[in-house]
Amino acid sequence: MTKLLGLLLLVTAVTAQIFFPGEEPGATEHEEPADTDLFAALGVTIRQNTNIVFGSNSCVTPSGESGTCQSFSSCREFLPMRNNLHRPSVLAFLRGRICRRFRRTVHLCCPSSTPGTIRPPTLPSRPPTSRPQTCGNVPLVNRVVGGIITQPGEWPWLAALGNMVGNTFSAGCAGTLITRRHVLSAGHCFAPGQVIPTMVRLGAFDLTRSSTSTPPQDFNIRDRRDGGYNTRTNEDDIIILIMDREASLNEYVQPACLPYKYRNENFLGDSLVVTGWGRTRFENARNSNVPMKALVPVKSTASCVADYRKLPASKRPAIDGRSLCAGDGSADACAGDSGGPLHYLDLLEGKYYVVGIVSFGVGCARPDYPGVYTRVTSFLDWIDRNTQ
Template identity: 35%
Template structure:
């Protein structure tokens, strides 16, 4: 079974806060297949009034990472108190720094079906490494949303290829590309704010390498999907989570085995 993690939000943290002509937000799954039950315990479905707004990724029992451009961020930014702008701002025209942190009203109850994913650590995966994307987006252009989690495997592309295919002025160092230059399968497989996941070869744990951000078309030849490079923001994410912990009385580390990130039961 798939557990839909639909969350109540306490606060929103942005590296900021119109959609540009070419950088179109991602919202549909094309070329993917239904995900095996229990394979995405960190995938979050951010909803408003029961309707999907965007995807997200659980990185801690109380925190979700998503895309700064998503509709959920715009709405929740008006509804919730904490809206923090950092020195490096999200640019809504270029989608640079397209990342946001959402704090839950109460911590998610961790289990074999609900666990956080790991943040990137160590060396970045080599070009060509297989990654996974997932979401509830529609399975064809302008189609309805999927009833189940859809996933697809996409390879990481060289930054030089990313810039040459999409335009060097559009692809910044906080972005990365993944997908097939032949088209058919790319970042359209994930909802905006959803994860690009890489499984570390040594530890076997799953790491959040990218956040589904934008692209030129959907699954088109020579137009790979673009993701926010999470490693560029790992320190910021960890600092925000830790600063919140310091506002409350600290307790002993949990013995809950599901606190281990990036592990599938």
């Protein structure tokens, strides 16, 4: 009898279900596909709640931010991760934010901070041609998604390239601040037969007026380092601009991270973020006054080549390992975004890395023609040589 009782106790202990704070036996939750996909990716062995939960919804993230315990699909800050659940770094990031577990889903601690509550660290003074030790440090909040307005200071390395027309700055292309004196952009922005930008504007949000207490910084383009852009094939669409003086770094002006650690990464299956002041629709004649951002899924080079093979041979661009294709028709870069950055989010570091430069496409957001970007990892050695 004693042995039987012991066996029953053992079975009970082994089969007992472990519940997270706020969960009751038999509790269920509305399940979106993203929620069940996350649960499957994380596995059923999740047992430890690493976040502090207060009451039914309030929680604290591992980094000490206040948040709300809610489903994966309802947290906008986590939307860019939906297509990246195959990455161990993404799963590790999300696993550390689990605050409640249901039968087939989990809730995550979704940060409730707003842009500006976390300030980038002040950068130490460095020679203008040195690769910055600190880069890409901006809050991971309110930055999801396709075709919506960004916030001031959200992309502090985003540069507007253009000219003064009377008392108004007119932007024609975009770029990325990579040192205090160098801006990375697209070679086609400086091809013959068009208005060539002569100025760089940093720290700008609304190009038509001052929208922050810190005014934008304007620079003349003193010199250029051409990557060898081919106007017929669109190859090597990259250029480095040298400004006439160093930029003053602040919360609205910071250098971007270059993807040295991702030299061998193709980003296939990832969703990347493109930003710029381009048209919100191809039919629009005017660019946006404020930066827009869009989430675009990466396509394979082979499928991209096949898509563009539908063009007449005389108009067919060269697409190879130096190119990065992204977009599915729901969002895309457009006219006016040329030269702007395409970003990969490193969740463990909390940083964005600039992995692409807006190069060309057919129209905007066409599902049959993904956007084509210059792959920055293919030019890292060239960038190093030309920023010395």
